[in-house]
Amino acid sequence: LGDIGEFGWIARLARRTRSASDPGVLCGIGDDAAAIRINPPILITTDVLAEGVHFRREWGTSRQLGRRAFAVNASDIAAMGGRPAYALIDLRAPATFPVRELEAIYSGFRDAADRQRVVLIGGNTSSARRLSFGVTLLGRAPHGCLTRDRCRAGDDLYVTGTIGLAALGLAALRAGRRRTVAIRRFLEPPLRVEIACALARTGLVGGMIDVSDGLVQDLGHLCEASGVGAVIDATRGPVPAPRGRLRRRELEHALAGGEDYELLFSALPALSRRIGSIARRYRCNVSRIGRIVRTPRNVRVVDADGRPLSLTARGHDHFRKRR
Numbered sequence: 001l002g003d004i005g006e007f008g009w010i011a012r013l014a015r016r017t018r019s020a021s022d023p024g025v026l027c028g029i030g031d032d033a034a035a036i037r038i039n040p041p042i043l044i045t046t047d048v049l050a051e052g053v054h055f056r057r058e059w060g061t062s063r064q065l066g067r068r069a070f071a072v073n074a075s076d077i078a079a080m081g082g083r084p085a086y087a088l089i090d091l092r093a094p095a096t097f098p099v100r101e102l103e104a105i106y107s108g109f110r111d112a113a114d115r116q117r118v119v120l121i122g123g124n125t126s127s128a129r130r131l132s133f134g135v136t137l138l139g140r141a142p143h144g145c146l147t148r149d150r151c152r153a154g155d156d157l158y159v160t161g162t163i164g165l166a167a168l169g170l171a172a173l174r175a176g177r178r179r180t181v182a183i184r185r186f187l188e189p190p191l192r193v194e195i196a197c198a199l200a201r202t203g204l205v206g207g208m209i210d211v212s213d214g215l216v217q218d219l220g221h222l223c224e225a226s227g228v229g230a231v232i233d234a235t236r237g238p239v240p241a242p243r244g245r246l247r248r249r250e251l252e253h254a255l256a257g258g259e260d261y262e263l264l265f266s267a268l269p270a271l272s273r274r275i276g277s278i279a280r281r282y283r284c285n286v287s288r289i290g291r292i293v294r295t296p297r298n299v300r301v302v303d304a305d306g307r308p309l310s311l312t313a314r315g316h317d318h319f320r321k322r323r
C-alpha cells in the first residue's frame with residue numbers, strides 16, 4: 001500500500017466501480033463527498049471488521065473477509081425488510097499491507113455487492129497498526145420498514161436458516177482448528193435480502209431483527225421494543241443436531257452464540273402457509289420456533305413438554321469480557 005499511496009489506491013478503486021454509470025449517483029468516488037438521489041425512506045447502517053477483535057487474518061481468506069464485511073451489513077438492511085443500494089468503505093491498514101491482499105478483500109466485497117446491485121460510492125482510507133474494514137450501507141425499503149416494535153401477542157415466531165452453527169465455527173477457530181462446515185458457516189454468513197424483501201412485501205409480517213448477538217438476546221431486543229414477551233420451543237429450533245440428537249452444546253450455541261446473521265421475525269398465525277411458500281420459493285429453511293406472549297420483556301425457552309430450560313450462556317456483548 002505504501003508503494004501506490006492513498007491517492008493511487010483511491011484512483012484504482014474509482015476505476016473499478018460502477019458509480020459513474022449509476023443514475024442514482026450524482027457524484028461518486030473522487031469528490032469531497034458523494035451525492036446521491038434519495039427517495040425516502042432510506043436505511044443506513046454501519047459495521048466494522050477489525051483485526052484482532054472480529055477476526056484473525058489466518059482464520060480465512062481475504063476474499064472471505066471482504067464478503068463477510070458486506071454480508072454483516074446487508075443483514076442489518078435485510079432485517080428492516082430492505083434492499084442495500086450504496087456502500088462506503090472505511091479502510092485502515094498498515095503501510096506494509098500488501099496491495100494484492102487488499103485487492104482480494106475488495107474483490108470479495110465487490111462480488112457480494114455486485115450480486116445485490118450495490119454500488120460503492122466512497123469512503124476513507126487511513127494508516128493504522130492493524131487492518132480494519134468498516135462498511136456503511138444505504139438501502140431502500142420499498143415495502144415499509146420491519147422495525148422491532150411490531151411484534152404482537154399471539155404472533156408466531158420464525159427464524160430462517162440454521163442457528164448455532166456459526167458460533168460453533170468461531171469456537172473451533174479459536175481452538176485452532178481450520179476446516180469444518182461450521183467454520184465455513186462463520187466465515188461466509190448467509191445473505192437473506194431476497195427473502196426479507198419477499199416477507200416485507202406481504203405487508204403482514206410483524207417485527208424483525210437479524211440474529212447477530214445470539215437468538216435469545218436478539219429476541220429480547222424484539223420483545224423489549226414491542227412491549228411483549230416470547231416463548232421458544234427448544235426442540236423446534238433449526239439447530240444442527242448430529243445424528244438427530246439435540247445436544248446441550250449445540251443448543252447453547254444456538255440460543256446464545258450469535259454470528260448467525262439469520263432473520264428472526266413474528267407474523268400472524270394465519271400467515272403460516274404463505275411463509276411456507278415464500279421459504280420454498282427462495283430455497284431457504286424457515287422454522288417456526290415459538291410465539292409472542294403478553295408478558296412483557298420475558299423470553300422463556302421450554303422443552304418438548306413445555307418445561308422451562310435454564311441456560312448458563314448469554315448473548316454477545318461487545319464490551320463485556322469474554323467468559
Ligand SMILES: [Mg+2]
Binds near residue numbers: 075
Ligand atoms: Mg442487527
